[in-house]
Structure formats: structure tokens, C-alpha cells
Amino acid sequence: MPGSSRTSMIDGFTSVQMVRRAAKRNRNGAPVPRDDAEATPAAEPFAGKIGAKVTQTALPDRYDIVCYECGYAFVLTGHLRRTICPKCRAQLEAGATVAAKEYSGAARTIGTVHVKPAGVLKDAVVTARILIVEGDATGGTLRCQQLQIGKGGRLALDRTTFRDLLIAGTAEFKPDAPVKCRALEVKGTIDADILAERVIVRAGGLASGNLRAERLVVDDGGGLKATVCAGKKTETEPNGEKPRNERHDDKTRTGQGPRSHHQGNPGQHPGAARGGRDRTRPGPLRGSGSHRPDQEEHGPATAAV
Amino acid sequence: MNMKSDTKTIIAEDVEITGAIKCASDIQIDGKLNGDMTCGNNVVVGATANIKGSLMVESISVLGAVNGNITAKDRIELKTTAKVNGDIKAKRLTVEDGVTFIGKSEVNPTGSAPAARAPESPATALPYQPPTVEEKKPGGMFGRK
Numbered sequence: 001m002p003g004s005s006r007t008s009m010i011d012g013f014t015s016v017q018m019v020r021r022a023a024k025r026n027r028n029g030a031p032v033p034r035d036d037a038e039a040t041p042a043a044e045p046f047a048g049k050i051g052a053k054v055t056q057t058a059l060p061d062r063y064d065i066v067c068y069e070c071g072y073a074f075v076l077t078g079h080l081r082r083t084i085c086p087k088c089r090a091q092l093e094a095g096a097t098v099a100a101k102e103y104s105g106a107a108r109t110i111g112t113v114h115v116k117p118a119g120v121l122k123d124a125v126v127t128a129r130i131l132i133v134e135g136d137a138t139g140g141t142l143r144c145q146q147l148q149i150g151k152g153g154r155l156a157l158d159r160t161t162f163r164d165l166l167i168a169g170t171a172e173f174k175p176d177a178p179v180k181c182r183a184l185e186v187k188g189t190i191d192a193d194i195l196a197e198r199v200i201v202r203a204g205g206l207a208s209g210n211l212r213a214e215r216l217v218v219d220d221g222g223g224l225k226a227t228v229c230a231g232k233k234t235e236t237e238p239n240g241e242k243p244r245n246e247r248h249d250d251k252t253r254t255g256q257g258p259r260s261h262h263q264g265n266p267g268q269h270p271g272a273a274r275g276g277r278d279r280t281r282p283g284p285l286r287g288s289g290s291h292r293p294d295q296e297e298h299g300p301a302t303a304a305v
Numbered sequence: 306m307n308m309k310s311d312t313k314t315i316i317a318e319d320v321e322i323t324g325a326i327k328c329a330s331d332i333q334i335d336g337k338l339n340g341d342m343t344c345g346n347n348v349v350v351g352a353t354a355n356i357k358g359s360l361m362v363e364s365i366s367v368l369g370a371v372n373g374n375i376t377a378k379d380r381i382e383l384k385t386t387a388k389v390n391g392d393i394k395a396k397r398l399t400v401e402d403g404v405t406f407i408g409k410s411e412v413n414p415t416g417s418a419p420a421a422r423a424p425e426s427p428a429t430a431l432p433y434q435p436p437t438v439e440e441k442k443p444g445g446m447f448g449r450k
Contacts, residue, residue: 136356206413218376218400223413 066145067092068108068127080111097128099135113144117152131162149173151188171202184213199230227290252281318353327357334369339372352386359391373410381412 063076063085067261072087080094094111099119106125113128121140121152134150140153147162149155151170164183167173171188178193186205199213203221213276216230254258312330320336322369327343328446334342335351342348348362348363354369364379367387375381377395385403 204415207416215402216381216400216401216404216406218398220397220399221414222322222398222402223415224398225413228410229407230400231403231407 021126023065063110064145065092065110065127065129068143069109076110097126099124117150149188168204194226316354318351352385363396 017295022248026223044145045149045274052092058087059208060078061080064073065076065086066073067088067090069085069090069092072085076083082094083092084090085092090103092110093108095109096111097109097113098105098116099107099121100116101118102120102122103115104122104124106127108125108127110129112130112132113126114132115135115137117134119135119137121135121137121142124140125142126137126140130146130148131144132148133142133148133153133155135153137153137155140155140159142160142162144162146162146164146166147155148166148168149171151172152175153171157175157179162181163272164185165181166185167181167188167190169187172190173188174191178195179190181197182196183198183200184190184194185200186207187202188204189206189208191208193210194212196213198215198218199207199211201222201224203220207224208225209227211224211226212229214231216228220222306372314328314330314332316332316334316336316338318335321339322337325340325342326332326338329345329432331341331347331349332344333349333351334356335337336354338354338358341361342356342360344360344362346363348360348365350356350365350367350369350371352368352419354371356370357372359373360375360377362372362375362377364381365377366382366384367374367375367385367389369386370388370390374391375389375393375395377393377421379395380397380399381393381395381403382399383389383401384421385401385408387401390403390407390410393406394411396412397414398410
């Protein structure tokens with residue numbers, strides 16, 4: 001039937017409404033008046049509107065920041081910028097540092113440090129969130145959360161502390177020491193004893209040696225020539241850093257107060273257990289734990305720094 | 306190779322076989338196998354399957370438990386529920402998250418021989434140049450007798 005006298009144009013929604021009203025009639029057979037028309041289903045408010053359904057809003061970027069003064073871990077959302085540590089109130093620089101030639105000294109940032117192919121670290125102490133090594137970094141003491149090794153990158157594992165490791169596409173990494181980390185992603189070639197929580201071998205990558213991981217993923221086209229032990233609960237001992245889940249479990253598993261936490265982990269920062277803001281201990285440390293700004297916040301002191 | 310893709314053997318979940326299996330067509334195992342298996346085609350080890358023995362196949366997709374070595378001419382796929390206790394050898398390998406795998410792996414897709422270069426066409430080939438012969442200087446190598 002054509003649209004009512006109140007509508008001058010028939011569109012899709014109007015026609016659907018007319019059909020519904022025609023289908024639903026009262027006991028007398030008269031059409032249901034417009035005022036008593038059924039409301040549009042609340043379950044699908046965007047029915048019929050292409051592209052109007054919103055499934056997820058855009059979320060800002062999240063950065064896992066570790067203060068290079070006190071070792072406190074927190075999350076920074078949005079733009080990576082200069083910020084202040086919530087714990088020790090130290091100002092943290094977020095600039096990127098590039099070492100294209102010989103570099104010595106200290107470089108501390110919550111951003112990225114890039115050692116170019118011609119770059120050489122000589123007696124340098126580098127603390128960064130992401131460290132990209134394409135040159136000679138054997139003379140430097142490196143601390144980072146994510147270590148990326150590019151083509152031609154060389155470093156000394158015993159002087160390097162990292163949480164995650166990424167082997168770039170054209171890189172060949174053959175260290176003398178075992179590689180212990182939380183996550184390992186192989187796009188190039190690695191030949192080492194690997195102990196990690198998660199190992200991902202991408203297409204074109206090749207992992208050789210001995211591999212022990214809780215989770216192993218090999219993409220189609222990835223190579224694996226190793227003695228593998230994957231899937232069991234392996235003891236993960238990353239280079240000086242405790243995995244984030246273990247840090248959290250230290251606090252929540254026992255369910256006890258901070259005193260027992262300090263007794264169980266001497267020297268560990270209370271904020272390390274949660275990986276976020278410490279709500280239980282606003283005051284200074286007590287017990288056996290001591291505040292060492294240069295100490296890794298995730299575990300006992302290591303010889304890396 | 307005669308690919309019998311239309312023929313597929315299915316060993317049900319309640320079937321238990323003790324002995325060797327040899328087949329040329331696709332086979333899907335959901336039951337128990339105590340012995341070796343040789344298949345010239347695709348093999349699917351179901352989630353309820355339990356194999357104790359070596360497997361030599363063309364390609365295999367594992368969802369269950371295998372206690373033995375797996376040798377595939379083409380590819381090996383280890384799905385999430387797979388539990389493999391043995392060595393694997395294939396051209397290509399895919400391992401999903403959650404797989405339990407204990408053993409040696411010998412898979413290197415990039416280690417295959419490169420493709421042969423195409424022969425040059427006569428139009429693009431350079432003209433033949435005979436090698437030059439240096440004339441001997443008088444007086445020998447050092448310019449004097």
C-alpha cells in the first residue's frame with residue numbers, strides 16, 4: 001500500500017514499517033495504528049544501516065615503560081613522550097638515539113636506541129625500551145625490553161639484559177651463550193640454546209640448536225632444525241628479568257601482605273610484583289629489600305650492569 | 306604418483322589396530338594404532354587418535370597423540386591439540402600454538418636447491434670473444450735476458 005498521508009516519500013525503513021503493521025493486525029482485523037506500532041528492536045539499533053555498527057573504538061597505543069632509575073614498571077598510553085616515573089618522580093626521556101659511528105658513554109631513554117651498521121659501542125651503557133643492533137655492540141652494556149638484532153649485529157650476551165628478542169629477516173645470530181628470554185621471534189637465522197616462554201618462527205626464518213619453550217609457533221615456510229621441547233611448563237630464566245606473569249603471581253598467589261612478599265624476594269621492588277602502581281606500600285622499603293636504583297626491578301641483582 | 310584423492314580410509318575412534326598399515330590413498334585415523342604406517346598420500350591423525358609407531362607419509366596433519374617419528378615428503382602440520390613425542394622430518398612444517406612437541410626437528414624450507422636458470426636466448430647472448438694472448442716481451446719476464 002502506498003505511504004500514509006503523513007509521509008511524502010517512501011524509503012526503505014518506511015516500507016518495512018508498513019509491512020510490519022500490515023502483518024500485525026488487531027482482533028478486529030484493523031491495522032495497528034501508528035502510535036501503537038512496535039518499537040524497533042533494541043537489540044539491533046543499527047539494523048539496516050550499513051557500516052553503522054561499531055564493534056570497537058579506536059584505542060590509543062600502550063607502552064610498557066620501565067623506569068631506568070628505580071626499575072618501576074608502568075604503562076604509558078597515547079603518544080610516547082617524556083614522562084615522569086610515578087614511583088621515584090624521575091624524568092624519563094623518550095627520545096630516539098642513533099649510533100652511526102663510535103659511541104661511548106651512557107644513553108638512557110624509554111624510547112629506541114639504534115646502533116647502525118657502522119656504529120660501534122665502546123664502553124657504553126645503553127638503557128632503552130627498544131634496542132636495535134645492526135653494528136658492533138660487543139663493547140657496551142645493554143639493558144632493554146625488546147632487543148632487535150639486524151643484519152651484521154653483534155653483541156655480548158653476558159652484558160645484555162633483555163626481555164624479548166627479535167631476529168630480523170636478514171640477520172644471523174649465533175651467540176656463544178644460551179638465549180633466555182620471554183618471547184623470541186625469528187625472522188632470520190638463530191643458532192643457539194634457547195630457553196623462552198614463547199618462540200615464533202616466521203616464514204623464512206630458521207631456528208637451530210636446542211629449543212625449550214612453553215609455546216612454539218612455526219609459520220608455514222619457517223625452518224626448525226633443533227632439538228625441541230615445547231608445550232611443557234619449562235623453567236624460564238630470562239636474562240635478569242622476571243616474566244611479567246611471574247611478577248604478578250608473586251603477589252597474588254600467596255595472598256599475603258607485603259611483609260611476606262619482601263621475605264620471599266629480597267631486594268625486589270614491591271612495585272615489580274604488580275607491574276603497575278603500588279597501592280599497598282606508599283612508604284619506603286622495609287625488611288631485606290633495599291632501594292637500589294640500578295637494580296633490575298624484576299628479580300635479583302644481575303651482573304649485567 | 307597416482308593420487309587417489311577420491312578414496313579415503315577412516316579408522317574410527319573405537320578401533321584399535323596392532324600392526325603395520327600400508328596405504329596409497331588418504332587415510333584418517335581416529336582410533337589407536339600400535340605399529341608403523343606408510344602412506345603415499347595425505348594422513349590426518351584425529352584428535353582422539355593415539356599412534357605408537359613411526360609414520361612415513363606424503364603429508365600429515367596431526368591433531369592427536371603420536372609416539373614415534375614422523376617423516377613426510379611434503380609437509381607436516383601440528384594442530385593445537387597435537388602431542389608429538391618423536392622426531393619429525395619434512396620439507397615444510399606448520400606448528401600451531403598449544404602444541405606439545407618433544408623431539409628433533411629437521412625442517413628447512415629455505416635449504417632447498419635453487420631453481421635452474423633459464424637458458425639465454427640467442428638474441429640476448431653476448432658475441433663470442435676469443436681469449437687474448439699476451440705477446441711475450443723480448444728479454445723474458447723481467448725485460449732482460
